[in-house]
Each structure stands twice: as C-alpha cells, then as structure tokens.
Amino acid sequence: MSDHAEVLVCLSFEPPQTVAPRVLERLVEAGIVSAIPTDCTLGSSGYAPGPNVKAAVRDTSFTNLRVNGLEIELPDQVELFGWGEGFEPSFACSSCKRALDEGPMYGLLKAGVSAWGRVACPACEGARPLWEWNVLEGALGNLGFHFWNWTPLRKSFIERMEDWCEAPLTRVHVAI
Ligand SMILES: [Zn+2]
Secondary structure (H helix, E strand, C coil): CCCEEEEEEECCCCCHHHHHHHHHHHHHHCCCECCCCECCCCCCCEECECCCHHHCECCCHHHHCCCCCEEEECCCCCEEECCECCECCEEECCCCCCECCHHHHHHHHHHCHHHCCEEECCCCCCEEEHHHCEEECCEEECEEEEEECCCCECHHHHHHHHHHHCCCEEEEEEEC
C-alpha cells in the first residue's frame, strides 16, 4: 500500500525554526501527537498520534498503521511542497491564468526560490515574483507539517494550527 500525507504548508515571515517547536508543544499539550519522536514516518523520526487525536480527525483508523506520525519539515529555504505520485504542482499567472510551461518552471525551482526574480507570463507579458503566481496542486512554504496516512484533517484543527503558526496554512495532499 502506498503512503500518503496531508501536508499543512506554512509560509512564515517569522523564522520557521521558532515556529516549529512552538507548534509542536501545542500539539503535544492538546494530546494530538506524542512528545517523544519515534520511527513512525517514512524518513526522519516523527511524532505518533496522541490520546486526543480525534480532535484533529474524524476517522482514527490510521492510528493502527506503522507509518502514522507527524513529520515536521524545515527546508533551508522556501520550497515547493506537493510533489508525489500523480501530483504535479504547477504555477498559473494570477492575472490571466495561463500556466507556466514546465521547462521554465523546473529551471526556476532548480535555481531556488531565494534566487527567483520576477517571472514574465508568456501570455499577458506581466512579470511578478513566482510567489505571486497561483500554485495549483501545491504550495510554497518554509515549514511543512506532514501528517502521514492521516485521514482528512478537521477544518477546526487546521484553524487551530493557523493560530499556533500565526500564519495562514495551505493544505496539500501528497502520495508516494
Ligand atoms: Zn498572464
């Protein structure tokens, strides 16, 4: 069976290294995840579901799976979240909705977000930083909360996460 994740992507102006431990502390206090990291995600260690996980999801059947934890990703820079099997993020011009061709998009991603200048739209000639483009099936962020194999997150939980992050979150679904 393939694994999937509900990912809450944060683009924080506050240093994400400060936001991540604060949010984790709140998640542990609320009983949504356990405090001690264990081998419950695919790569690095993660935080297993806590005793009050039903505050975050309606269906808790995933808690029996081996891969069932929260993985917190702190990339070195703003990156595009949402890659995975069958999921290919793309950018569309926020003015005329024309999609950016894959070639230029991959070139920009390779160069890294910090190096991105203004990107010209091939259709309407408007030029704006890539983070002002609409992201389809993905999100730009510098902090990602990967809830591995979790069932759909409650809207009320996502709102609490936004309060704890003090920034809006974008929900992205990935599968590998
Ligand atoms: Zn355009």
